[in-house]
Amino acid sequence: MLLLQCPWCGDRSEEEFACGGEGDIVRPLVPEELDDRAWGDYVFMRRNEKGIHFERWRHAHGCGRWFNVARSTVTHEILASYQVGDDRPELPE
Amino acid sequence: MSRARHEPLAHLALAAAGETTGPDAGVTLQAAPYQPAVILRGESGNAAFLEAFRAGMGFDLPLAANHVNSHAGATALWLGPSEWLVQSTTGQAEHGRLAAALTGHRHAIIDHGDGQQIIRVSGPRARDVLSKLCPLDLEGPDLAPGRCARSILARCSILLHPLPGGGYHIHVGRSFADYVWRLLADAGLEFGVAIGGAG
Structure with missing residues (x-):
């Protein structure tokens, strides 16, 4: 069970959250100008990182807000959490 | 046309039961x-909105996460950074008072009672x-x-x-x-x- 830090509510149990997958994926501004391969990359292709993964979480049963989390997919350690729109934080080596 | 209010737990007939499983439960x-209640949405960074709430309701909306403020028959519970539950403690609906106070400010009031x-x-x-x-x-x-x-x-x-x-x-x-x-x-x-x- 993970202990996630909601930027508003503080440390809460993983049970209260919903994971939204990889974060920082920007929707193409003009989708109709993309070819199928580029659109397919946007919709389906994910990094599947072994190591530090930046992902979106929603405090679904709490304040309802989306935020970003840096998590190690090897150790499950939560390295940082930050609000949507904020820059990625500096992470310890 | 008004219909009788149906309490969600009416089928359990709790008032009729009224029993205890032991003397020292x-x-x-x-x-x-x-109880009348509404969910209020508004911009917590908008000073005019917050001031309008205070002027109309007589107390400040709680801005700190997971805090509760109350005053004279109304309680505001923090639900999210731009979301509060405003609960009447007197049985009097607060919807009208709130809507009047916030006229002209961007907000939403959703009946939740x-x-x-x-x-x-x-x-x-x-x-x-x-x-x-x-x-x-x-x-x-x-x-x-x-x-x-x-x-x-x-x-x-x-x-x-x-x-x-x-x-x-x-x-x-x-x-x-x-x-x-x-x-x-x-x-x-x-x-x-x-x-x-x-x-």
Whole structure:
């Protein structure tokens, strides 16, 4: 069970959250100008990182807000959490 | 045309039952009767909006996460950075007063009174009962009176509101009320459960 830090509510149990997958994926501004391969990359292709993964979480049963989390997919350690729109934080080596 | 209000837990006939499982019950469950409530959405960074609320309602909206402010028959519970539950404690609907106060400021008021059931859990073992079902740290300062928290109880979203006089109010969606009530009654069995009157 993970202990996630909601930027508003503080440390809460993983049970209260919903994971939204990889974060920082920007929707193409003009989708109709993309070819199928580029659109397919946007919709389906994910990094599947072994190591530090930046992902979106929603405090679904709490304040309802989306935020970003840096998590190690090897150790499950939560390295940082930050609000949507904020820059990625500096992470310890 | 008005229709009679149907309480979410009416089918349990709690008033008629009114029984206790033991003289020294560890936990008391009460189904609170309908109370007018609205969900207020607005911009917490907008000073004019906050001032309009204060001028109309006589108290400040809580801006700190999971805090509760109340004054003269109304209570505002923090639900999110731009979201509050404004609950009447007198039975008088606050909708009109709130809407008048906030005219001209960007906001939304959603009637929520019939959307929820409030269950009061009190008694010396109330915290033990909730601890079985809820992942929150109930002993920490984050859940002292004057605070609130949305969380889950078993598989249900709830709003937990510790009361100044001891015990908790659990706000739950009305269609989950039966499930949550039965869960609490079951979780309290080992401590003895008393069914209280309207709380």
